[in-house]
Each structure stands twice: as C-alpha cells, then as structure tokens.
Amino acid sequence: MDNFLHHQKTFTEYLQIEKNASSYTVTYYNQDLNEFLFFLQQEGVNSFTEVNQDIIRLYLTTLYNKNLSRRSVSRKISSLRTFFNFLEREEVIVTNVLNQITLPKAQKSIPEFLYVEEIEKLFESNDTSHPIGQRDQALLEVLYGTGIRVSECQSLTIKDIDFSIGTILVKGKGRKERYVPFGSFAEKALRVYIHDGRKQLLDKSGENTEHLFLNARGKPITTRGIRVILKKMVENTALTVNVHPHKLRHTFATHLLNEGADMRTVQELLGHESLSSTQIYTHVTKDHLRNVYLKSHPRAKGKE
Known part of the structure; x- marks a missing residue:
C-alpha cells in the first residue's frame, strides 16, 4: 500500500507542476485513482506491475455493475490511462496495459440552451x-x-x-x-x-x-x-426551465453560431483546447439552417 501511495503522490506532483493542472482536475484524478487502488487491494494486487488486461476488465465489470454511465466509466479509464502513462515514463512498469483497452464511445449529449x-x-x-x-x-x-x-x-x-x-x-x-x-x-x-x-x-x-x-x-x-x-x-x-451557468455558456455558443460566427472563433472564446469540444453545438446550427431553408427557399417544400 505504501508503494501505491508513493506513486500516487509523485503523480499528483506531476499533474500540479509539469501539467499545470487545476485543483479540480487533480481532485478528480485522485478520486478515480483512490477508487482503483481500493479495488486492487480487494483483489490482492500488491504492485502495479501485476496489473494486466484481465485485472482491468474485472475492474470495468465492477464499474458497470454500479450502473455508471459510459461517460463516467470512460472518464475513470482515461484517468487511469494517464496515470499508467506516467508510471511507464518513470519506468515503474514496462508497458501501459490501459492503452490496449478500448471502450465504446460515449454518446455526446445535446447541449441545452435558452431561446x-x-x-x-x-x-x-x-x-x-x-x-x-x-x-x-x-x-x-x-x-x-x-x-x-x-x-x-x-x-x-x-x-x-x-x-x-x-x-x-x-x-x-x-x-x-x-x-x-x-x-x-x-x-x-x-x-x-x-x-x-x-x-x-x-x-x-x-x-x-x-x-x-x-x-x-x-x-x-x-x-x-x-x-x-x-x-x-x-x-x-x-x-419553467432550469437555468444553470453552463446552460448560459451553451446559449452563448449557440446564439453566436446561429448568427454566423465561425467555429474557430467560438472555440477560442470558449477556451476549448480542441475544435471537437466546440463541435457539439453543430446540431443546433444545422437545425437552425434547416428551418431557415424551409422557410425561405422557394423550392424547399411544395405548395399547399
């Protein structure tokens, strides 16, 4: 157990110093890691070198048995993959077994927005x-x-x-x-x-x-x-709608795109690292474009 805690401590320092991760990110990583370390103890695994694909698959089963969503499971596995990449870099393990584990992609939820x-x-x-x-x-x-x-x-x-x-x-x-x-x-x-x-x-x-x-x-x-x-x-x-800060963030992005703003600009304004994070809003603009098309184009729909 002491060995586990030592590596967790150095991993936390790596996140804080080298990756410049926020306190929220560090907290979530440690929560996921603590859960995994508890599982290893229950299974009698005493070293990270003993972790193989069978152990990971068993852990996945325990996660799904808790009725966690695919998104939650994917996040936990992603945290572990980052941690094991760190262990491989530090030569604690030879290869990262998490890199061989594939998960079904979580369906991206449609962001809610206000009119x-x-x-x-x-x-x-x-x-x-x-x-x-x-x-x-x-x-x-x-x-x-x-x-x-x-x-x-x-x-x-x-x-x-x-x-x-x-x-x-x-x-x-x-x-x-x-x-x-x-x-x-x-x-x-x-x-x-x-x-x-x-x-x-x-x-x-x-x-x-x-x-x-x-x-x-x-x-x-x-x-x-x-x-x-x-x-x-x-x-x-x-x-009668529920309004929370992130819905206002979704609304900001949706209204910009509906009025013709380009995706790259919205990405920069939102502070997204990758364009894929911003592309969740394209469904809204597609619906908007379709509605405008149906209302405006003379050949969009037949005369009644």
Missing part, C-alpha cells in the same frame, strides 16, 4: 435600483455575454475588466489565460454595479477584496452562490 425570448425574461427579472439587482444583472450579462465558465466568473477581479478595450482577462482550465470581449450591455451593467452596488455590498463586510462579484454580506461569491442567484432569477419570472 432569446427566455434570456430577455431573465434580464427583466432584476431590480437594478438595488445593489443585489445590479450585481445579478452584471453577473447575467457577463455569463451570457462572454460564455465563460462559472469557476472563471467566480474568480474574476476588478483588475480583470478592461473597459478601454472592452475585454475581460479570464483564467481558464490549467491556469491558461485568454481575453474575452464583452459588449455594450455588459459594459453598462458592470459600470453600474462596480460604481454603485458593489461599493454598497463591500461596505457591509468592511473587507478590501479585489473579487468582482460579491455576496449579500460583501464577501467573494462562490460558484454555488452563482447557481443560487440564477435559480432565484428564474423564480422571479414565468419561466
């Missing part, structure tokens, strides 16, 4: 005469207007906002930074909030924080807090 009319109702739900309403309006404008992740939004500081050129400096996954533009609506909401509502919230805590978004007590808001705010917005409208 323009639904978004407008959310914007109308905030009372911007009060500090909380100003904060909520600015928060919604930033999430929808930039498509950033909730964790990226939560960590924004005043210094990250550059009104002179209309951009936000975003710290993304793996501590990678990117600049994301914002429009006039977001600019107006941010200026009102920063110069009025935020100052009033800050007075409540007496703290001198640089965090952009604050909670009702004047302290830096949490990602959970952002989700609660969005839920309350929906409750203040006649909407």
Whole structure:
C-alpha cells in the first residue's frame, strides 16, 4: 500500500507542476485513482506491475455493475490511462496495459440552451435600483455575454475588466489565460454595479477584496452562490426551465453560431483546447439552417 501511495503522490506532483493542472482536475484524478487502488487491494494486487488486461476488465465489470454511465466509466479509464502513462515514463512498469483497452464511445449529449425570448425574461427579472439587482444583472450579462465558465466568473477581479478595450482577462482550465470581449450591455451593467452596488455590498463586510462579484454580506461569491442567484432569477419570472451557468455558456455558443460566427472563433472564446469540444453545438446550427431553408427557399417544400 505504501508503494501505491508513493506513486500516487509523485503523480499528483506531476499533474500540479509539469501539467499545470487545476485543483479540480487533480481532485478528480485522485478520486478515480483512490477508487482503483481500493479495488486492487480487494483483489490482492500488491504492485502495479501485476496489473494486466484481465485485472482491468474485472475492474470495468465492477464499474458497470454500479450502473455508471459510459461517460463516467470512460472518464475513470482515461484517468487511469494517464496515470499508467506516467508510471511507464518513470519506468515503474514496462508497458501501459490501459492503452490496449478500448471502450465504446460515449454518446455526446445535446447541449441545452435558452431561446432569446427566455434570456430577455431573465434580464427583466432584476431590480437594478438595488445593489443585489445590479450585481445579478452584471453577473447575467457577463455569463451570457462572454460564455465563460462559472469557476472563471467566480474568480474574476476588478483588475480583470478592461473597459478601454472592452475585454475581460479570464483564467481558464490549467491556469491558461485568454481575453474575452464583452459588449455594450455588459459594459453598462458592470459600470453600474462596480460604481454603485458593489461599493454598497463591500461596505457591509468592511473587507478590501479585489473579487468582482460579491455576496449579500460583501464577501467573494462562490460558484454555488452563482447557481443560487440564477435559480432565484428564474423564480422571479414565468419561466419553467432550469437555468444553470453552463446552460448560459451553451446559449452563448449557440446564439453566436446561429448568427454566423465561425467555429474557430467560438472555440477560442470558449477556451476549448480542441475544435471537437466546440463541435457539439453543430446540431443546433444545422437545425437552425434547416428551418431557415424551409422557410425561405422557394423550392424547399411544395405548395399547399
């Protein structure tokens, strides 16, 4: 067991130092690895050199017996594959048996998004005469207007906002930074909030924080807090849909592509490493194009 823990520790250091992985990524890798190490103990496996394809297939069976989705199983195996690649590099093992294991590709779920009319109702739900309403309006404008992740939004500081050129400096996954533009609506909401509502919230805590978004007590808001705010917005409208930060990210991408933005630009704005991550939105644009075609082309459908 001590040998297992030693390699897990060095792997964690590898993720943090060499791969510059985020704390979330490191946590998930260790969760998957801890589960696998517990399985090896149960099976009496005392060394990583003893792990073979039969052991991995048995582990896959235990995962599927837990009724895990294909996506969850694929993620766990991907974590282990990375770990065993590390062990091979460190010459702890000769070959990575995980590279010989193939899994059925998980079906990519269709991203949910909001229609323009639904978004407008959310914007109308905030009372911007009060500090909380100003904060909520600015928060919604930033999430929808930039498509950033909730964790990226939560960590924004005043210094990250550059009104002179209309951009936000975003710290993304793996501590990678990117600049994301914002429009006039977001600019107006941010200026009102920063110069009025935020100052009033800050007075409540007496703290001198640089965090952009604050909670009702004047302290830096949490990602959970952002989700609660969005839920309350929906409750203040006649909407029956579930709204979460990632749905606003999906909506941002979908609306851009529907209005003619190219895939590469959207990829860069979202901070996706590969274009394949952005291509999950193509189903939406295809539906949109088909609807426009059917409505507009004189030979698209027969006369009734």
